[in-house]
Amino acid sequence: xxxxxxxxxxxxxxxxxxxxxxxxxxxxxxxxxxxxxxxxxxxxxxxxxxxxxxxxxxxxxxxxxxxxxxxxxxxxxxxxxxxxxxxxxxxxxxxxxxxxxxxxxxxxxxxxxxxxxxxxxxxxxxxxxxxxxxxxxxxxxxxxxxxxxxxxxxxxxxxxxxxxxxxxxxxxxxxxxxxxxxxxxxxxxxxxxxxxxxxxxxxxxxxxxxxxxxxxxxxxxxxxxxxxxxxxxxxxxxxxxxxxxxxxxxxxxxxxxxxxxxxxxxxxxxxxxxxxxxxxxxxxxxxxxxxxxxxxxxxxxxxxxxxxxxxxxxxxxxxxxxxxxxxxxxxxxxxxxxxxxxxxxxxxxxxxxxxxxxxxxxxxxxxxxxxxxxxxxxxxxxxxxxxxxxxxxxxxxxxxxxxxxx
Amino acid sequence: xxxxxxxxxxxxxxxxxxxxxxxxxxxxxxxxxxxxxxxxxxxxxxxxxxxxxxxxxxxxxxxxxxxxxxxxxxxxxxxxxxxxxxxxxxxxxxxxxxxxxxxxxx
Numbered sequence: 001x002x003x004x005x006x007x008x009x010x011x012x013x014x015x016x017x018x019x020x021x022x023x024x025x026x027x028x029x030x031x032x033x034x035x036x037x038x039x040x041x042x043x044x045x046x047x048x049x050x051x052x053x054x055x056x057x058x059x060x061x062x063x064x065x066x067x068x069x070x071x072x073x074x075x076x077x078x079x080x081x082x083x084x085x086x087x088x089x090x091x092x093x094x095x096x097x098x099x100x101x102x103x104x105x106x107x108x109x110x111x112x113x114x115x116x117x118x119x120x121x122x123x124x125x126x127x128x129x130x131x132x133x134x135x136x137x138x139x140x141x142x143x144x145x146x147x148x149x150x151x152x153x154x155x156x157x158x159x160x161x162x163x164x165x166x167x168x169x170x171x172x173x174x175x176x177x178x179x180x181x182x183x184x185x186x187x188x189x190x191x192x193x194x195x196x197x198x199x200x201x202x203x204x205x206x207x208x209x210x211x212x213x214x215x216x217x218x219x220x221x222x223x224x225x226x227x228x229x230x231x232x233x234x235x236x237x238x239x240x241x242x243x244x245x246x247x248x249x250x251x252x253x254x255x256x257x258x259x260x261x262x263x264x265x266x267x268x269x270x271x272x273x274x275x276x277x278x279x280x281x282x283x284x285x286x287x288x289x290x291x292x293x294x295x296x297x298x299x300x301x302x303x304x305x306x307x308x309x310x311x312x313x314x315x316x317x318x319x320x321x322x323x324x325x326x327x328x329x330x331x332x333x334x335x336x337x338x339x340x341x342x343x344x345x346x347x348x349x350x351x352x353x354x355x356x357x358x359x360x361x362x363x364x365x366x367x368x369x370x371x372x373x374x375x376x377x378x379x380x381x382x383x384x385x386x387x388x389x390x391x392x393x394x395x396x397x398x399x400x401x402x403x404x405x406x
Numbered sequence: 407x408x409x410x411x412x413x414x415x416x417x418x419x420x421x422x423x424x425x426x427x428x429x430x431x432x433x434x435x436x437x438x439x440x441x442x443x444x445x446x447x448x449x450x451x452x453x454x455x456x457x458x459x460x461x462x463x464x465x466x467x468x469x470x471x472x473x474x475x476x477x478x479x480x481x482x483x484x485x486x487x488x489x490x491x492x493x494x495x496x497x498x499x500x501x502x503x504x505x506x507x508x509x510x511x512x
Contacts, residue, residue: 138437145430152419159415168415239444243437250436254429389430396429400422 015063026306027062033304034059037199046206050179050297054198057301061105076105076302081113085191108299112187112194117296118180119264124289125180125391126244126268127281129359133384135239136232139339140351140382144389146335147355150175150328151397154320161316166190169401171317174201175324176394177208177358183300184261185398189405195304196314200321205358211322212329212353212365219333220349224340225373227348229382237275244269251396257406258399265391328356332386354383357390477508 011017018024034055041051064075080101083089091097098106111117134140155172163171170186170193182201186194204211216225244266251262271281336352350370354362366383410418476484484507492499 135437135441138434138441141430141434141437142427145427148426149423152423155422156415156419159410159412165410165415165418168410236444239441242440242444246436246440247433250433251429254432255425392433393426393430396426397422400425404418404422 023306026310029310030062030304030306031059033309034062034301040203040206047202049293050202051206053294053297054202054301054304057105057298058195058304059301060298061302061305064103064105073103075103076109076305077101077103078303078305078308080106081109081191084113105299105302108295109302111292111295112183112299113191115184115187115260117292117299118184118187119260120288120292121180121296122261122395123264123268124284124292125359126265126270127272127284128289129265129269129272129388129391130384131243131269131388132235132240133232133381134388135235135243137382137385140355140385141389141392142339143332143335143352143355143386144357144391144393145355146338146352147328147332147357147386147390148176148393148397149331150324150326150356151394153327154324155401157320157323158316161320163313163316164190166405167193169405170197171320172324173197173394173398173401174204174317174321175328175356176390176397177201177205177325177328177356177362178391178394179205180296181261181394181398183296185401188402191303192308193313193317194300195309196317197321198300199304200318204321204325205361208325208356208358208361209365209368211325212362213369215326215329216333216350216353216365216369219330220337222373224337224345224349225370226377227340227345228374228377229346229348229351229379232381237273240273241270241275244273247392251392255396255399255403257402258395261395261398262392265395325356329353332356332390348377348379348382351379351383351386355386355390355393357387357394359387359391360384362390363387474504475506477506479507479509483507 019028037051037055037058040046041048041055061074061076064073080098083091084093084098086092095110098110102110151172152175153172154175155168158168158171159165166189170182170190173182173185174197176182179198179201183194183198186197190197248263248266252259268281268284271277271284332352332355333349334352335355336347336349339347339352340349348370350366351363354366356362363380363383363386367378367380370377370379474484479487487507488499488502488504491504492502495502
């Protein structure tokens with residue numbers, strides 16, 4: 001036995017040797033990015049349920065590159081997915097090919113690619129959401145619509161920066177402040193951008209308490225911020241039961257491409273409200289939501305491979321995402337100002353910023369800022385109306401973009 | 407992939423924003439109509455119920471517990487609750503005044 005040759009072989013086959021292979025340094029950077037994301041999720045508590053999974057998926061995917069050097073033992077194979085998306089390939093849209101050649105994270109990713117996880121997450125969101133504030137004050141839907149301004153502004157900005165229509169649409173939807181919707185649309189239109197878009201969407205959602213208050217101060221007067229809103233009417237149980245059925249029927253007929261998201265959102269809500277499916281509601285809110293979150297986060301993280309993540313496009317996406325969030329907030333606030341004027345000062349414009357979705361964090365920010373200027377002000381339930389309208393609004397925006405570019 | 411001119415991008419953005427508004431405004435109208443339709447019969451039913459109860463409440467029987475409003479509570483349960491309260495307090499039921507009994511759902 002040649003001891004030296006054996007040792008040399010062991011060294012060459014180790015993952016550490018991969019640092020010195022062509023492009024290995026890029027994967028090393030991705031591993032460091034995964035560590036930073038883990039820090040943000042665990043220590044800074046930035047959307048930890050998702051960011052921890054995304055970061056660890058990124059870590060595993062890039063570690064497996066070193067171990068397998070991108071070979072058949074890798075956990076995630078970007079090259080197989082490129083084949084899957086190439087119309088000239090014999091394996092175009094062949095899940096059979098994927099499943100016979102895939103690693104663990106490829107297998108998880110099938111659920112993202114088929115649009116299953118975002119839809120199931122929406123079912124859980126629906127089961128957790130009380131649409132009562134929206135039903136009691138349907139006018140708040142206008143604020144949910146106004147706060148989608150950032151989606152289309154960022155879309156336009158992305159086109160100016162040279163992105164294709166499909167890529168621009170996926171980047172714009174970050175402004176909807178709705179992670180599952182962003183993942184759903186990006187998977188359909190620009191899957192190669194999934195990693196940076198998911199990271200941008202979830203990071204900015206976690207940063208809402210920092211991004212929104214300065215804009216709220218800038219776009220409203222102190223007098224407006226002090227407005228105390230009247231208590232809302234009580235919503236009957238029957239109204240709450242009929243609401244998801246009406247919304248699903250109406251929105252899906254209007255924009256059929258929203259069917260997976262709106263359908264699951266409203267099914268989850270029906271489980272919650274109908275009173276005879278408590279077990280299903282509980283499963284959708286807890287067990288199912290948690291299981292899907294694990295698969296979604298790790299598989300989205302796995303797509304963060306060096307070749308598609310470490311480029312100028314990622315930096316543009318991060319910047320455009322911030323712009324999209326900010327403009328959506330401004331759109332909601334301006335909508336709130338219009339309603340303040342129209343109602344003769346009965347609407348506090350601060351609830352407009354909650355129209356950016358991000359349930360319930362954006363509504364909590366409206367509550368906190370409102371109380372800062374008027375201690376007796378309780379805006380939370382008033383802000384929940386635009387907040388949940390924003391979820392429907394961002395799904396409609398995604399459905400529109402999917403119809404145009406899909 | 408779809409390459410877009412700036413003009414087409416502006417048009418798409420404006421149209422997309424308009425579609426979101428259009429969809430949510432229509433939904434708002436539907437929800438408003440639904441709310442009115444569903445609350446109208448409820449208020450009418452309440453009015454009829456109040457009218458039926460009115461003669462009884464105006465002239466309570468001697469020795470009764472007086473006027474009481476029941477919300478989601480069966481009269482038999484209400485009678486039992488009043489009897490238990492009277493027994494616990496050690497007072498005759500006709501010396502107590504019950505205003506309303508409501509079933510707490512959660």
